[in-house]
Amino acid sequence: MSTGVGARPALTWAVHLSVLFLVAIWTIPTLGILVSSFRDKDQIVVSGWWTSFFPTEQNIVARAAPPEEAVEQDGQWVITGNVFEGGSGTVSAFGTSIQRPKEFEPGTTAETRDGQTITVQKNGDYVITYPEQPEGRRGERLFVTTLEPPKFTLANYNTVLFSEGIGQSFINTLTVTIPATVIPILIAAYAAYALSWMRFPGRALLLATVVGLLVVPLQMALIPLLRLYNGVGIGKSFIGIWLAHTGFGLPLAIYLLRNYIAGLPREIIESARVDGATDFDIFRKIILPLSFPALASFAIFQFLWVWNDLLVATVFLGNNEEQLVLTGRLRELLGSRGGNWEILSTSAFVAIVVPIIVFFALQRYLVRGLLAGSVKGG
Amino acid sequence: MAVTQATAAPSAIGSGLVSALSTIAVTLVVMAAGLAASIVLAVLAYALIMAILPDSKLLGAVIVMFLGVAACFGYFWSANKLLDTFYPARGANIAANLTKANAIRPWLFLGPAIIVLGLYLVYPVFNSVVLSFHGPTGQEWVGTYNYRWLAQDPAFRESMRNNILWLIVVPAAATFFGLIAAALTDRIAWGNIAKSLIFMPMAISFVGASVIWKFIYDYRPEGAEQIGLLNAIVTAFGGAPQAWLTVPFWNNFFLMVVLIWIQTGFAMVILSAALRGIPEETIEAAVIDGASPFQIFYKIKVPQIWGTIAVVWTTITILVLKVFDIVLAMTNGQWGTQVLANYMFDWMFRGLDFGRASTIALVIMIMVVPIMIWNIREVRKDVR
Numbered sequence: 117m118s119t120g121v122g123a124r125p126a127l128t129w130a131v132h133l134s135v136l137f138l139v140a141i142w143t144i145p146t147l148g149i150l151v152s153s154f155r156d157k158d159q160i161v162v163s164g165w166w167t168s169f170f171p172t173e174q175n176i177v178a179r180a181a182p183p184e185e186a187v188e189q190d191g192q193w194v195i196t197g198n199v200f201e202g203g204s205g206t207v208s209a210f211g212t213s214i215q216r217p218k219e220f221e222p223g224t225t226a227e228t229r230d231g232q233t234i235t236v237q238k239n240g241d242y243v244i245t246y247p248e249q250p251e252g253r254r255g256e257r258l259f260v261t262t263l264e265p266p267k268f269t270l271a272n273y274n275t276v277l278f279s280e281g282i283g284q285s286f287i288n289t290l291t292v293t294i295p296a297t298v299i300p301i302l303i304a305a306y307a308a309y310a311l312s313w314m315r316f317p318g319r320a321l322l323l324a325t326v327v328g329l330l331v332v333p334l335q336m337a338l339i340p341l342l343r344l345y346n347g348v349g350i351g352k353s354f355i356g357i358w359l360a361h362t363g364f365g366l367p368l369a370i371y372l373l374r375n376y377i378a379g380l381p382r383e384i385i386e387s388a389r390v391d392g393a394t395d396f397d398i399f400r401k402i403i404l405p406l407s408f409p410a411l412a413s414f415a416i417f418q419f420l421w422v423w424n425d426l427l428v429a430t431v432f433l434g435n436n437e438e439q440l441v442l443t444g445r446l447r448e449l450l451g452s453r454g455g456n457w458e459i460l461s462t463s464a465f466v467a468i469v470v471p472i473i474v475f476f477a478l479q480r481y482l483v484r485g486l487l488a489g490s491v492k493g494g
Numbered sequence: 495m496a497v498t499q500a501t502a503a504p505s506a507i508g509s510g511l512v513s514a515l516s517t518i519a520v521t522l523v524v525m526a527a528g529l530a531a532s533i534v535l536a537v538l539a540y541a542l543i544m545a546i547l548p549d550s551k552l553l554g555a556v557i558v559m560f561l562g563v564a565a566c567f568g569y570f571w572s573a574n575k576l577l578d579t580f581y582p583a584r585g586a587n588i589a590a591n592l593t594k595a596n597a598i599r600p601w602l603f604l605g606p607a608i609i610v611l612g613l614y615l616v617y618p619v620f621n622s623v624v625l626s627f628h629g630p631t632g633q634e635w636v637g638t639y640n641y642r643w644l645a646q647d648p649a650f651r652e653s654m655r656n657n658i659l660w661l662i663v664v665p666a667a668a669t670f671f672g673l674i675a676a677a678l679t680d681r682i683a684w685g686n687i688a689k690s691l692i693f694m695p696m697a698i699s700f701v702g703a704s705v706i707w708k709f710i711y712d713y714r715p716e717g718a719e720q721i722g723l724l725n726a727i728v729t730a731f732g733g734a735p736q737a738w739l740t741v742p743f744w745n746n747f748f749l750m751v752v753l754i755w756i757q758t759g760f761a762m763v764i765l766s767a768a769l770r771g772i773p774e775e776t777i778e779a780a781v782i783d784g785a786s787p788f789q790i791f792y793k794i795k796v797p798q799i800w801g802t803i804a805v806v807w808t809t810i811t812i813l814v815l816k817v818f819d820i821v822l823a824m825t826n827g828q829w830g831t832q833v834l835a836n837y838m839f840d841w842m843f844r845g846l847d848f849g850r851a852s853t854i855a856l857v858i859m860i861m862v863v864p865i866m867i868w869n870i871r872e873v874r875k876d877v878r
Binding site for chain 2: 127128131132134135138139141142143144145146148149152160161162163164165166287290291294295298299302303304306307309310311314315316320322323324325326327328329330331332333334335336337338339340341343344354355358359360362363364366367370394395396399420423424425426427430431442443446447450457460461463464467468471472474475476479482483486487
């Protein structure tokens with residue numbers, strides 16, 4: 117495939133750089149959410165997530181101890197203390213007036229007009245000396261520029277999982293997803309076997325119908341089914357949403373599995389028949405094990421689709437605390453917590469982490485399924 | 495012993511109306527019995543387990559999941575068993591029994607699929623047509639009122655305009671970037687890792703992606719530290735920060751970026767496979783003739799994968815017609831970003847007008863019909 121490229125180093129470099137550029141665009145947005153979810157919630161709003169790996173510069177105003185606490189030492193009155201008041205940090209500069217907060221390096225001594233000297237060390241320790249006993253209750257203001265080390269925390273996950281309801285939604289999503297993935301596979305596998313290896317009138321018509329139904333927009337089905345569910349009394353239940361996802365996933369499932377099962381070698385099935393195996397046995401003992409790759413492909417599709425679905429869940433499952441799925445919760449948070457990026461980014465990451473793991477672990481099958489479904493003309 | 499189905503099916507169907515009707519009757523009875531048996535068993539098991547075990551939400555969910563799947567499997571098993579007891583493959587009229595059983599069995603296997611497809615996809619199409627001639631609650635007949643309303647509704651026109659924009663931009667951009675990514679990653683050693691990473695957004699939900707991109711588009715007033723990446727870049731180059739999602743007309747494109755970002759990986763994977771399937775000889779011939787890499791790509795490779803490009807294009811087109819989550823989560827159709835699917839959802843849930851919502855859904859349906867017909871024709875060509 118590298119025809120003609122090897123000879124031109126400049127072109128090779130251009131290819132490498134372009135791919136790097138593409139990869140950057142395609143990963144950085146997700147990285148932003150991931151990094152932000154681990155950041156301190158006060159830092160998220162004051163600096164971009166890309167700065168979080170470096171210490172951040174902050175200007176703080178500290179107030180020294182009040183002059184009445186000064187003690188006499190060698191004929192001078194001295195106040196000592198620490199600008200961080202028990203915390204920690206690194207002072208990169210300090211100043212004595214608000215106009216020039218970075219006037220002095222840490223460790224140097226600043227002298228004011230009335231003969232005071234002020235020294236602030238790197239670790240925040242300060243010493244103020246007065247030529248005479250000072251008076252007053254309010255301490256000197258010290259303008260300090262500090263370098264805050266990068267701060268990462270798991271606090272956001274704690275909040276989101278246990279008090280924002282994401283934990284419950286996670287369970288709901290799982291409850292919806294697993295049966296909604298397994299049931300269509302079972303139903304579709306039997307149907308696909310019948311469509312490829314059993315003879316009956318109307319087979320071609322049925323297959324054409326399935327292909328036609330592949331593209332029917334979901335939106336068509338919502339209102340009629342909602343009315344039907346309310347009429348029958350299923351209402352908003354897990355059974356209802358499993359069946360809905362089964363229905364919407366079935367055309368693709370049948371189509372993918374039929375393509376695969378019809379391509380299995382005829383001899384195996386014929387010889388099993390000659391040996392007296394019934395269709396049920398053939399299906400269970402030969403077809404199912406052999407079509408594992410196709411089953412896995414569809415399973416991943418359906419899993420990703422159901423896990424990530426918002427529309428079907430919004431319509432067929434309630435919007436209450438008990439039933440809200442992850443995507444629904446995320447949308448709700450976008451509305452109610454629009455500016456709280458620590459909540460949003462963490463929730464988003466919780467919602468996308470499972471599909472991403474599944475995706476990377478089973479990518480092989482996903483790609484195979486995509487190719488089977490698309491290159492062959494669907 | 496082994497009666498092949500080729501001879502079995504015609505004889506069962508061909509032996510008169512009475513036998514055909516009885517076959518259908520037996521099929522329905524067996525199907526219903528199998529279905530009933532598995533559902534009753536599942537419900538009983540659920541009641542029993544719930545009575546014994548402590549009340550726990552998580553446990554309840556697991557049991558319901560398990561029983562739901564078990565009931566499904568139970569149907570196939572019990573229906574098949576029932577058919578075998580009805581027409582046993584032994585005894586005096588074994589041949590007739592086998593013939594009948596073989597005529598019925600495909601329908602037992604297909605039964606659930608046909609019922610589910612019919613109920614969840616075919617029935618709604620017809621029902622939507624009926625509903626579109628009815629009022630908000632779907633009860634009173636209003637004739638063509640909904641269609642006349644739609645024709646003069648400014649929000650519908652806006653949605654149509656935006657949908658057309660989406661239909662032009664998203665498939666084109668996703669296919670284009672996918673093709674570029676496929677062509678480039680095939681040439682380098684770490685191409686597979688790059689592919690994985692570009693493909694990854696496929697696994698992210700539309701809502702998740704919306705959160706991700708909303709963070710990129712985040713806006714702070716001028717002078718404040720920008721925490722959105724886009725505005726940070728703009729201000730770093732001396733520009734003024736923008737509230738991107740409210741910029742009229744162009745905000746549509748900022749929403750499209752999300753879908754393009756998700757779909758490029760899909761296009762890349764399929765086009766990359768197609769590129770690899772190109773016969774080496776055609777490329778070698780071009781190299782010998784002194785073609786540059788760009789010429790080889792545009793004049794030799796791309797023309798050979800037009801078919802696949804068309805498939806990718808149509809697949810993304812269908813997806814675009816249904817796009818809903820991104821608009822709902824990012825702007826909810828404000829600032830001139832409405833699209834049909836979200837508009838339909840709006841009338842369904844907030845407008846509570848099933849008649850109008852059904853009419854909008856039908857418009858989406860009509861837009862996919864050409865692709866549907868094309869698909870069916872392609873597959874029939876393939877099967878033949």
